[in-house]
Structures are given as C-alpha cells and as structure tokens.
Amino acid sequence: QQQVKQSPQSLIVQKGGISIINCAYENTAFDYFPWYQQFPGKGPALLIAIRPDVSEKKEGRFTISFNKSAKQFSLHIMDSQPGDSATYFCAASREYGNKLVFGAGTILRVKS
Amino acid sequence: DTEVTQTPKHLVMGMTNKKSLKCEQHMGHRAMYWYKQKAKKPPELMFVYSYEKLSINESVPSRFSPECPNSSLLNLHLHALQPEDSALYLCASSQAQGTDTQYFGPGTRLTVL
Numbered sequence: 577q578q579q580v581k582q583s584p585q586s587l588i589v590q591k592g593g594i595s596i597i598n599c600a601y602e603n604t605a606f607d608y609f610p611w612y613q614q615f616p617g618k619g620p621a622l623l624i625a626i627r628p629d630v631s632e633k634k635e636g637r638f639t640i641s642f643n644k645s646a647k648q649f650s651l652h653i654m655d656s657q658p659g660d661s662a663t664y665f666c667a668a669s670r671e672y673g674n675k676l677v678f679g680a681g682t683i684l685r686v687k688s
Numbered sequence: 689d690t691e692v693t694q695t696p697k698h699l700v701m702g703m704t705n706k707k708s709l710k711c712e713q714h715m716g717h718r719a720m721y722w723y724k725q726k727a728k729k730p731p732e733l734m735f736v737y738s739y740e741k742l743s744i745n746e747s748v749p750s751r752f753s754p755e756c757p758n759s760s761l762l763n764l765h766l767h768a769l770q771p772e773d774s775a776l777y778l779c780a781s782s783q784a785q786g787t788d789t790q791y792f793g794p795g796t797r798l799t800v801l
Binding site for chain 1: 730736744780791794795
C-alpha cells in the first residue's frame with residue numbers, strides 16, 4: 577500500500593515533443609504528490625507538486641494531471657528540450673506522515 | 689534562498705575509518721532528513737529530525753549515527769562501513785514535519801573501500 581508505481585523506466589522524445597510519465601498509488605491517505613527532477617551528480621529538485629483537491633496544475637511547460645478515482649497522476653512536459661534530459665521521480669506522502677514515497681524513476685532523454 | 693549545502697562533495701573511506709557528513713540550511717526549516725541513493729534508484733529515507741529531535745529512524749544500521757546540533761545543521765557520523773554502503777547521501781529540509789516541500793542538497797558521493 578506504500579508503493580508508488582512509475583512508468584516508463586526510460587523515455588526518448590524528440591525535441592519539441594511531449595514527454596509523459598505516469599504514476600499510480602494504492603494508499604488513499606496520500607494527499608501530496610510532488611515530482612522531482614534529478615540531473616547526474618546532483619540532488620533531486622522539486623519540479624511541481626499537486627494536492628488531490630485539483631485535477632490539473634500547470635507551471636510553464638510542466639503539467640501534472642491527477643485522477644483521484646483512478647489513483648493515478650502524470651507529468652506532461654510540453655515542447656521537450658535537450659536540457660530536460662534527466663531522471664524524474666514521482667512521489668507521494670500523507671499529511672503528518674512526512675515520509676515521501678518515491679516512484680522508481682524515469683530516465684528521460686530528449687534528442688535534438 | 690532554497691539552498692541546502694552538503695560537505696564534502698566526495699568521500700572515500702576505508703572500512704575501519706570514522707568520518708562525518710555535514711548538511712546545512714539557512715531557510716529556517718525545522719525538519720531535516722538524510723537519504724541514501726544508489727545508482728539509478730530513488731532516494732531511500734534514513735532519518736528525519738523534527739525540531740532537532742530524531743523523529744524517524746528507518747531501521748538504519750548503527751554504523752550510521754545522525755546528529756542535529758542545532759536547527760540549521762545536520763551531521764551523519766560514519767563508522768565501520770561496508771562497501772555496499774557506497775552511495776550518494778542526500779540531505780533535505782522542509783518547513784516542518786508534514787506535507788511540506790522537501791529541498792534537497794547536492795549530496796555527498798561516498799565510496800567505501
């Protein structure tokens with residue numbers, strides 16, 4: 577119940593294309609869903625986060641779509657750029673629980 | 689300023705050595721975390737400090753010993769490590785314990801020979 581399943585493991589997208597990464601969770605107590613971006617040799621950096629009271633959140637080229645009934649959320653990267661090439665982790669946590677449960681990660685490569 | 693700093697960047701140690709990792713934040717955050725990350729894997733939580741008190745210990749072996757001297761500093765003392773402990777050690781902080789954004793440092797790349 578604590579797992580967050582992330583897919584795909586790796587993704588290759590052409591420059592200008594849309595990158596889509598999906599995550600699914602079991603624990604209905606989760607109420608905070610962040611996405612982290614990690615470049616090689618660096619720590620993860622928060623990209624965007626959503627709470628279950630909204631179905632979509634957009635920040636620049638990055639959009640989270642959230643489906644509470646299906647217990648799924650996804651990251652869309654519009655107009656993908658080579659600089660977006662990184663590993664992306666979805667995560668989930670519950671209020672007062674403090675523990676972030678991470679997905680396995682997706683290695684994104686954007687070809688120029 | 690959302691910066692978490694970690695020193696050293698790289699550390700190589702033998703199995704009999706004692707060393708320490710240091711983490712610092714000046715954002716006024718009251719929760720601080722240690723994570724371990726192996727290559728191509730997500731970060732794994734090790735310890736959580738909330739208001740300078742140990743809040744969560746994820747059953748980490750005693751050869752890892754955390755310390756929170758004050759609200760801005762977090763140390764991880766290492767002793768008698770094993771080669772399988774080689775990993776990227778990440779520090780993070782958040783405003784408080786709960787569903788707050790966690791800000792990660794750049795990590796310390798540890799190699800145990």
